[in-house]
Amino acid sequence: MSNRSRDNMQFTVELMRRGAVMLKEPCPICNGVQIKYKGKTHCTAHEDLSRILSEKEVTYGDVAASLKDMLLSKMKESMALLEIEKDPVKQDQLITFMAKSVDLLNKLEAAAKGS
Ligand SMILES: [Zn+2]
Known part of the structure; x- marks a missing residue:
């Protein structure tokens, strides 16, 4: 398991805690699990979820x-x-x-x- 997917698992948990929902449809690119957060669909497998988290925290x-x-x-x-x-x-x-x-x-x- 790569670092990214391990980190992404933690980030997915964090995003769910902030209101993200898991989608039934798998990612069309890599067949990974997708989540919907603030109206946008993100793939928990191939996307860098740390970016989404840091984006929201930036002041x-x-x-x-x-x-x-x-x-x-x-x-x-x-x-x-x-x-x-x-x-x-x-x-x-x-x-x-x-x-x-x-x-x-x-x-x-x-x-x-x-x-
Ligand atoms: Zn994907």
């Missing part, structure tokens, strides 16, 4: 925080690249990326203050 604050972290480290990378970049086109791309990142960071900050 705006979590996403904003990790997006901020990611942008900051990307900006740091871009800065290092820009320092050694000789091609003006690539320099421009890096600067545009950083400008957009700053813009997005400002929006995230504003949204965080607003809540």
Whole structure:
């Protein structure tokens, strides 16, 4: 038994606990057991159910925080690249990326203050 199917069994239990129902029809792709959760049909055999679970648990604050972290480290990378970049086109791309990142960071900050 693969890790995925073992994990999926636990995830299926968790999804059922949250109101998912088991369907009679088997998966048309792999013949696995299907469940219906929040109006969508999912296969418990071949789909990555952890994604469905994490999707529902994600909050705006979590996403904003990790997006901020990611942008900051990307900006740091871009800065290092820009320092050694000789091609003006690539320099421009890096600067545009950083400008957009700053813009997005400002929006995230504003949204965080607003809540
Ligand atoms: Zn399937």
